[in-house]
Amino acid sequence: MAPKTGTETERIIAITERYGASNYSPLPVVLARGEGVWVEDVDGNRYMDMLAAYSALNQGHRHPRLLEAMRAQLERCTLTSRAFHNDQLGPFVAELAELCGMEKVLPMNSGAEAVETAIKAARKWGYTVKGVAEDRAEIICCANNFHGRTISVISFSTDPQYRAGFGPLTPGFRIVPFGDAAAVRAAITPNTVAFLGEPIQAEGGVIVPPAGYLAEVGRVLKEHRVLFLLDEIQTGLGRCGKLFAHQWEDARPDLLVLGKALAGGFYPVSAVVGSSEVLGVFQPGDHGSTFGGNPLGAAVAREAMRVIVEEKLPERSRELGDYFRRELAAMKSPHVKEIRGRGLLTGVEVSAAVGTAYPFCKKLMDKGLLCKDTHTTAIRFAPPLVITKDELDWALERIRDVLCSAGPAGPAI
Numbered sequence: 001m002a003p004k005t006g007t008e009t010e011r012i013i014a015i016t017e018r019y020g021a022s023n024y025s026p027l028p029v030v031l032a033r034g035e036g037v038w039v040e041d042v043d044g045n046r047y048m049d050m051l052a053a054y055s056a057l058n059q060g061h062r063h064p065r066l067l068e069a070m071r072a073q074l075e076r077c078t079l080t081s082r083a084f085h086n087d088q089l090g091p092f093v094a095e096l097a098e099l100c101g102m103e104k105v106l107p108m109n110s111g112a113e114a115v116e117t118a119i120k121a122a123r124k125w126g127y128t129v130k131g132v133a134e135d136r137a138e139i140i141c142c143a144n145n146f147h148g149r150t151i152s153v154i155s156f157s158t159d160p161q162y163r164a165g166f167g168p169l170t171p172g173f174r175i176v177p178f179g180d181a182a183a184v185r186a187a188i189t190p191n192t193v194a195f196l197g198e199p200i201q202a203e204g205g206v207i208v209p210p211a212g213y214l215a216e217v218g219r220v221l222k223e224h225r226v227l228f229l230l231d232e233i234q235t236g237l238g239r240c241g242k243l244f245a246h247q248w249e250d251a252r253p254d255l256l257v258l259g260k261a262l263a264g265g266f267y268p269v270s271a272v273v274g275s276s277e278v279l280g281v282f283q284p285g286d287h288g289s290t291f292g293g294n295p296l297g298a299a300v301a302r303e304a305m306r307v308i309v310e311e312k313l314p315e316r317s318r319e320l321g322d323y324f325r326r327e328l329a330a331m332k333s334p335h336v337k338e339i340r341g342r343g344l345l346t347g348v349e350v351s352a353a354v355g356t357a358y359p360f361c362k363k364l365m366d367k368g369l370l371c372k373d374t375h376t377t378a379i380r381f382a383p384p385l386v387i388t389k390d391e392l393d394w395a396l397e398r399i400r401d402v403l404c405s406a407g408p409a410g411p412a413i
């Protein structure tokens, strides 16, 4: 999709494409400013951001409290490395453990790194605590998962494009269908150390599993002494109408993997949170990261957590999300096959006749609303959780225009 000729947008996209590796295909918009749910491009056009950096911006763009926390820390100290202690890391891990109702925290930077960390913890727990024979540990994962892009993580992806050309891949993973607790039970062997899943498959098209799935998986795993690893990098921290999406059920993970909104879009901060029994397997030198637990990230993450709780973002997400999906359903668009989601994470599956969601996203962009297709056939709507009802109504008006217009086949889209 070509941008308008002669614009700053066109110029910036041209150098991005000329010098940047083309591992993404972004919409043709170049953002320069952001505040709350709103962003502005280099040519002065304003948009509502309904992607929120894949839920890294649950607190909105440049939340004033986070800006202040970041500024204050910038004036003091940005990086120490873990060779020394710093005065933000201790309070950060204490506050995050308390928020999660868990015992220990291991901070990293990106989501994929935290997933890798959880896998390392589970394997070492398997060998040193459960007694699995060396190099035999197995981890059960779900079809259609998304856990990041490193070599080990793509090794258990079921998306052929994620894997093709990147072998040899990491062994030790078994795939079961998502949403099927009996399949998890059937896949367990004496060498199984963990099950790794998402409470809702966000990248996979906003797939919500059947009610009771997580609770049943938890029971099965406990029975067989298999660790329950939940990736809440995207679904957690208020996105799905609870602080964590697994709290919709009576389910308790052994390790919780967090990232994205943990630092409200100011800094890459991720973490594995869990029991002393599991995170206790790490000895000095087993694992680490130069930037993991740095004081700048820790200071902004501490404030980011406080904002989630004090501004009641999970509750807002639940109420506004229910309202949003009710209004979407009431549109009765002929182009929509299904509307799925929890809280302010919504997937709109377009009908088979339409085929792909991209044209709708492009048309919404032209009307001032930014969102992105996921898994080709679904439009994902995931605005910052600080969005107001009026702003949501503004979005619904534009979505109604697009979803209820003639259709993507004609020249209109």
Ligand SMILES: *Cc1c(COP(=O)(O)O)cnc(C)c1O
Residues within 6 Å of the ligand: 054, 109, 110, 111, 112, 113, 115, 146, 147, 148, 149, 198, 202, 203, 231, 232, 233, 234, 235, 259, 260
């Ligand atoms: C985004 C995401 C990741 C990867 O996080 P990065 O910071 O991009 O490495 C992992 N799991 C889930 C569920 C995600 O949404």
